[in-house]
Amino acid sequence: MNEKPVLVGVDGSASALHAVRWAAREAVRRGRALRLFHACFLPPKPHVPVALPRDYRDALLEQGRQWLGEAADAVKKVEPEVVIHTDLRAGVAADLLVTESAEAELVVLGSRGLGGFSGLLVGSVAVALAHHGHCPVVVVRGKTLESEPPEGGPIVVGVDNSDNCDAALDFAFAGAALREVPLIAVHTWTDLTLEHGWPVMPMQLDYRLIGEDEARGLTEHLAAWRTKYPEVEVIERSVRDRPVRGLLKAAEAEDAQLLVVGSHGRGGFAGMCLGSTSQGLLHHSSCPVAVIRS
Numbered sequence: 520m521n522e523k524p525v526l527v528g529v530d531g532s533a534s535a536l537h538a539v540r541w542a543a544r545e546a547v548r549r550g551r552a553l554r555l556f557h558a559c560f561l562p563p564k565p566h567v568p569v570a571l572p573r574d575y576r577d578a579l580l581e582q583g584r585q586w587l588g589e590a591a592d593a594v595k596k597v598e599p600e601v602v603i604h605t606d607l608r609a610g611v612a613a614d615l616l617v618t619e620s621a622e623a624e625l626v627v628l629g630s631r632g633l634g635g636f637s638g639l640l641v642g643s644v645a646v647a648l649a650h651h652g653h654c655p656v657v658v659v660r661g662k663t664l665e666s667e668p669p670e671g672g673p674i675v676v677g678v679d680n681s682d683n684c685d686a687a688l689d690f691a692f693a694g695a696a697l698r699e700v701p702l703i704a705v706h707t708w709t710d711l712t713l714e715h716g717w718p719v720m721p722m723q724l725d726y727r728l729i730g731e732d733e734a735r736g737l738t739e740h741l742a743a744w745r746t747k748y749p750e751v752e753v754i755e756r757s758v759r760d761r762p763v764r765g766l767l768k769a770a771e772a773e774d775a776q777l778l779v780v781g782s783h784g785r786g787g788f789a790g791m792c793l794g795s796t797s798q799g800l801l802h803h804s805s806c807p808v809a810v811i812r813s
């Protein structure tokens with residue numbers, strides 16, 4: 520079978536186990552195998568100030584094997600039928616996962632791991648994959664670090680009415696079709712803080728007309744996907760808000776199971792890997808976030 524698997528990062532954390540269960544369900548939905556992956560960082564000898572016991576590396580690898588075993592057990596409880604491959608590798612997690620993402624249908628990660636510090640909103644491996652992954656990346660989040668991610672609700676997709684979000688739209692429509700849930704397409708249209716110009720140069724803006732124009736733009740932009748996925752119920756929301764706030768509000772109000780965004784939008788600069796909206800959502804969403812590179 521040369522169909523790419525769903526790849527999930529395992530590091531022994533509770534957050535990674537949430538990701539593992541989410542990935543198992545996603546693998547079943549897509550009819551793909553699930554690849555449980557742990558990268559074990561073995562410190563190179565010159566970097567260690569004291570002589571390490573000879574079996575130190577073996578102990579680290581054994582720990583990794585145990586974590587992969589726990590992850591496989593967690594999968595069997597939620598999706599006993601899914602085909603599991605486990606993969607224990609020596610090296611730097613972010614680096615290896617970025618490389619392996621080229622051979623994956625989707626990479627799924629917990630929002631946090633065993634490292635970091637209390638108060639950190641999203642871990643460095645998750646951020647690295649969102650920036651550099653070669654396939655869609657899902658960072659699994661819930662209301663708190665301990666809570667399971669929400670399930671069963673609609674999917675929310677962020678639409679900036681430019682071509683930059685077309686890959687995200689395709690992913691979101693396909694996801695809604697597979698799950699048979701509604702898709703809420705949210706377009707926010709005040710990423711500029713226009714009001715701040717007023718004291719300098721007072722201007723009269725007809726927000727009603729602007730709003731109508733933006734809503735029309737959203738409808739036009741979605742037309743092709745409605746045709747491609749006629750079975751998906753689409754709810755259009757064109758809102759006068761800034762992107763991160765508008766998308767978080769929509770996802771929370773609707774109890775969404777997934778927020779889908781492109782890796783970057785109309786702002787940004789050449790060479791930028793991840794736009795500010797995607798970054799904001801990765802840090803603050805209460806449901807899983809999918810970042811789709813076009």
Ligand SMILES: Nc1ncnc2c1ncn2[C@@H]1O[C@H](COP(=O)(O)OP(=O)(O)O)[C@@H](O)[C@H]1O
Nearest residue numbers: 528529558612629632633634635642643644645
């Ligand atoms: N060594 C690793 N091997 C495989 N996956 C990992 C590894 N470390 C982290 N991950 C994945 O990345 C997610 C986020 O962890 P990370 O970014 O390292 O956060 P933190 O900084 O809190 O440790 C984890 O839940 C897990 O899915």
Ligand SMILES: [Mg+2]
Nearest residue numbers: 632633634642
């Ligand atoms: Mg870590």
